Amino acid sequence: MSAQDPACQLLARQRDDYTALWVVGPPLDSWLVDQSAGVVSGDFEALNEWSAKNKQARTPFDLAEGELMGKEIVLFWPKAHQLGIWWLKWLCEQLPSGTPFEVAGEHQGGIKRVPKMLEELGMPCDKRDNARRCSLFATHTIAPESASESAWQNFEALGLTIVSHPGVFGHGKVDEGTLLMLESIESSLPKKPLKVLDMGCGDGIISAWLAQRGHHITAVDVSAFAVEACKRTLAANGLKGRVLSSDVFSALENERFDWIISNPPFHKERDISYGPSQRLISEAPEHLSAGGRLIIVANGFLPYPDHLQRAFQDFETLADNRRFKVYAADK
Structure with missing residues (x-):
């Protein structure tokens, strides 16, 4: 070969x-x-x-x-x-x-x-x-x-200390799409603790933001750098959560969640790849509890509405700032 x-x-x-x-x-x-x-x-x-x-x-x-x-x-x-x-x-x-x-x-x-x-x-x-x-x-x-070790960078955002590494998406800053998504769910976030899956957790800002509000977090990422960064971010803020290496749902078997939330990647190195995002959407219903919700943010030009329609039959747009859109779909 x-x-x-x-x-x-x-x-x-x-x-x-x-x-x-x-x-x-x-x-x-x-x-x-x-x-x-x-x-x-x-x-x-x-x-x-x-x-x-x-x-x-x-x-x-x-x-x-x-x-x-x-x-x-x-x-x-x-x-x-x-x-x-x-x-x-x-x-x-x-x-x-x-x-x-x-x-x-x-x-x-x-x-x-x-x-x-x-x-x-x-x-x-x-x-x-x-x-x-x-x-x-x-x-x-x-x-x-x-x-x-000096490559690790701490920065403050949304009242949290975020620990970031050069191997992680958006190193050293909060992605605009992530900010839009968190803003769009803040007012409607249930007071009752939810079991939440943060898919593609990156440096852990979504996980930490939700854990700070009392929700039970499982965070997964395909990158060992992201897994380590998310663990450090939770620890830096005195928060708890389970952080796992996983290719989309591969490490989760049949586990179900109240919410699945994600700012999914669509690049692999220099190539555009929708594969992980498509799997996230298509397999999400199998990992949501009855009445559970999938929330994702994506660049406005990406073809996610078609995938959401196929997987959930119905969905809504929670926010749209022209560059990014936040979608929600209920099981």
């Missing part, structure tokens, strides 16, 4: 045997899964792909500091520049000083920035290859001057 992802194609032509390789933040590529020994990723889907092939699969938050990976390591450079810097610092903390590793990625994903990033961190840089609009660089770890 040959690699499909361009950066993996570049990696594949370096040599034939990658059985000792650990990959960090990789794309989903079947060749890479088959070739490598293990993965460290914040992406639930990637972790499942490696686990399904009986390969080691860890998030950066469940590897103890200094717990060794393989002797061969490749970091796949992420589109989010600050997340890439975090991975570099994390590797320097995780591995003995002087441990070699490589950095691969697509030009349109920002890999050309890597030599400058390495220079600023005091790390060496050797360009190994360049093809298929991708580049591969070699470097090694150094004793870090600043901790990867």
